[in-house]
Amino acid sequence: MKEKREVKILNDFRxxxxxxxxxxxxxxxxxxxxxGKQHDDSDVENLRKRGIRALTINKIRPNIFLISGVQxxxxxxxxxxxxxEEDGLxxxxxxxxxxxxxxxxxxxxxxxxxxxxxxxxxxxxxEPYMDYTYDLINGALKLKKVSPFQMFVDPNSVEYDLSDAxxxxxxxxxLLQDQIIQLxxxxxxxxxxxxxxxxxxxxxxxxxxxxxxxxxxxxxTNLNQNIWNEDSQTEKFYDLTxxxxxxxxLRYIVIDAQQGVTKETDSKEEAEEFVSQYENTAIxxxxxxxxxxxxxxxxxxxxxxxxxFYPQWKEYPFIPFFSYRITVPLKNREYMSQGIIxxxxxxxxxxxxxxxxxxxxxxxxxxxGWIVHKNARVNKADLRKKGxxxxxxLEWEGQIxxxxxxxxxxxxxxxQMAAENTNDLxxxxxxxxxxxxxxxxxxxxxxxxxxxxxxxxxxxxxLDNLSRTKKILGRFIMSQLGQIYTxxxxxxxxxxxxxxxxxxVPVMRDNVTPVMEGSEMKMEVDDEAxxxxxxxxxxxxxxxxxxxAVGEGSNSxxxxxxxxxxxxxxxxxxxxxxxxxxxxxxxxxxxTKEKIKQSMMAAQQQGVNP
Numbered sequence: 001m002k003e004k005r006e007v008k009i010l011n012d013f014r015x016x017x018x019x020x021x022x023x024x025x026x027x028x029x030x031x032x033x034x035x036g037k038q039h040d041d042s043d044v045e046n047l048r049k050r051g052i053r054a055l056t057i058n059k060i061r062p063n064i065f066l067i068s069g070v071q072x073x074x075x076x077x078x079x080x081x082x083x084x085e086e087d088g089l090x091x092x093x094x095x096x097x098x099x100x101x102x103x104x105x106x107x108x109x110x111x112x113x114x115x116x117x118x119x120x121x122x123x124x125x126x127e128p129y130m131d132y133t134y135d136l137i138n139g140a141l142k143l144k145k146v147s148p149f150q151m152f153v154d155p156n157s158v159e160y161d162l163s164d165a166x167x168x169x170x171x172x173x174x175l176l177q178d179q180i181i182q183l184x185x186x187x188x189x190x191x192x193x194x195x196x197x198x199x200x201x202x203x204x205x206x207x208x209x210x211x212x213x214x215x216x217x218x219x220x221t222n223l224n225q226n227i228w229n230e231d232s233q234t235e236k237f238y239d240l241t242x243x244x245x246x247x248x249x250l251r252y253i254v255i256d257a258q259q260g261v262t263k264e265t266d267s268k269e270e271a272e273e274f275v276s277q278y279e280n281t282a283i284x285x286x287x288x289x290x291x292x293x294x295x296x297x298x299x300x301x302x303x304x305x306x307x308x309f310y311p312q313w314k315e316y317p318f319i320p321f322f323s324y325r326i327t328v329p330l331k332n333r334e335y336m337s338q339g340i341i342x343x344x345x346x347x348x349x350x351x352x353x354x355x356x357x358x359x360x361x362x363x364x365x366x367x368x369g370w371i372v373h374k375n376a377r378v379n380k381a382d383l384r385k386k387g388x389x390x391x392x393x394l395e396w397e398g399q400i401x402x403x404x405x406x407x408x409x410x411x412x413x414x415x416q417m418a419a420e421n422t423n424d425l426x427x428x429x430x431x432x433x434x435x436x437x438x439x440x441x442x443x444x445x446x447x448x449x450x451x452x453x454x455x456x457x458x459x460x461x462x463l464d465n466l467s468r469t470k471k472i473l474g475r476f477i478m479s480q481l482g483q484i485y486t487x488x489x490x491x492x493x494x495x496x497x498x499x500x501x502x503x504x505v506p507v508m509r510d511n512v513t514p515v516m517e518g519s520e521m522k523m524e525v526d527d528e529a530x531x532x533x534x535x536x537x538x539x540x541x542x543x544x545x546x547x548x549a550v551g552e553g554s555n556s557x558x559x560x561x562x563x564x565x566x567x568x569x570x571x572x573x574x575x576x577x578x579x580x581x582x583x584x585x586x587x588x589x590x591x592t593k594e595k596i597k598q599s600m601m602a603a604q605q606q607g608v609n610p
Contacts (some may be wrong), residue, residue, distance in 0.1 A: 006301050009243045009294055013169045014201045016152035019333055024149055026334040027121035030341040033060055034120050038345075038352055047356070055356045059425050060344050067340065067459060068116050071466065075108055078474045079553035087547045089502055093494060094478065094537055094548055100493045101141060101477050101484065110143045111473070114321050115466055122337035123148040124321040127170070128476060130308060130483065141477070141484050146170065151318070158327040160465070161315065161472050167245040168316050171199075174237040180297055183240070187302045197238030197298040241296040244307065244316050246289035256281050264288070291316060312479040312541060319476065321469040323462050340462075343428050351421050467552065474550035482538040490534050499525050 032038070039054045047054050080094035102108060110126055118124035125146040130139035150171050157165035177197075181188050252271035254263045256278065265271040268283075275281045291307035291314065309317050325337045481490075491499060504523040506514040515522040537543060544550060563585050571577055579600060583593050 012167050016155055019155040023334040030121045033341055033345055038348055052360055056352055057355055060341055060348055064119055067119050071115050072112055076552035079551055080548040081551050083547055091548045096494050097481055105143045110145055113145050118321040118323040119339045120341055122323050122339040125151050126319040160468055170242040172240040175240055180238050184303055190302050194297055194300050199239040199298055238297050243294040247292040248287040248289050251286055251288045253284050254281050313476055319473045322465055347424050478544050487531055487534045503530050
């Protein structure tokens, strides 16, 4: 019996889901600890019955906020670096377009949210998509933060950029029918025919049968529960499974052996026609992986299509961030991907329980009870209620005096455990005195910055992974510039002043004599050169391979100030640094920088030392 496509998808999804289930349970607890739910419900209830409130001294959330703050204060811009000297202008234009995309997509904020997710549970995800709502031709690129509980990657994948994954599943549970139709309007009739829109994994004899799903219970991992509309009884909900995979298709590739040029064609006839027009060419056949998507509602396949970003982007359209991960397969897979919180939970539990016990002990010292002889005449009921209150007068009759029960005082061990717990939290999280810039002696701002830089060594692995994530996003955006901009819109981003500065040529009369305006030649923008360069950036997919490399440049005020102070030190040491470089690295507004530089140029032209 030929296997249905739905069965293949469900089998792969089931395998990835089973491998990730233990991680989901641990990650759910990570988010709960961050939010402040740090006691088991049974422990809280037992304490409540004894009249005791379970204390939560949340030391985890400030650590996450601190790491997030470090990232936000040290944000970097995308910057395209030229591979050769002739590629400088190309890199400058690419840099301006990359920055414009990040601004229009709120990319920096999205990455900060992704970074925080990764530090909490170990994974953070961004999904780019094209929005054609207001522009049917050149859509707007958008970035969406996706929950780590929705993403299921081929468990055999080890590469950070997911390039070796056979498939990736994005699972969106409990959507309304209107939401599904909005995503697939051309499949409206097929969607409306689906009676059961909930997914199940009970597959026998090549056919999927319905049964209750065994999703992990509690929190975000309960994918079968409608957590957004819990009280709704009338709405019908659907599970959407988007299965991304590499489909290998036969392609005919024409190679020019002398010039190293290749052309990919869909048919042999097209390749032969191309060869007939050029010499020194040959045809080879290859199976090329294309990125395809199968969309399922419940257990029904409703659509299959090429990923919207292919062939400009030949990888999966997801940007992952892993705070810390192990690629060597472990039996307990929850240890393979972790955030900062995972190793702090035991210390946090110990702190909460110890502080709760200390409070109980303190309360018992004022309500510790009394020892009264059974024959003594005393109002025992009144003693229970008022025996620990100030100013209470105890009246008794008998030979044996009532005595108050005094609890054992807190031992020195409790204080030692408190000190050890504080140090352990700092050491395990990587938050140390240098990163906090804590020092009893007064120091300059620059010295504090250097101490913080030294403290970052403890979290450098996390920051390096963020840099890897950002480079993946930068390469992705570069691949899609042709879908986002036309030559006209791209030139508007760069601005007319930039075009006049870099593409101006003399106006010629009869292509021989330059037209003069007073003592200077009249200049105009070379539209042909502009179109050629911008077309190369927008359409040539080889640009990022041979001409420019996408990297990062300093953006935050902290980094800029450090660079500025370093330049000032170099000047004091006698280094010949031009004044305009100092001005560019200062934190003055761009308009003020330009005025200062123009004044300096005018003074130099008049022979005056500025």
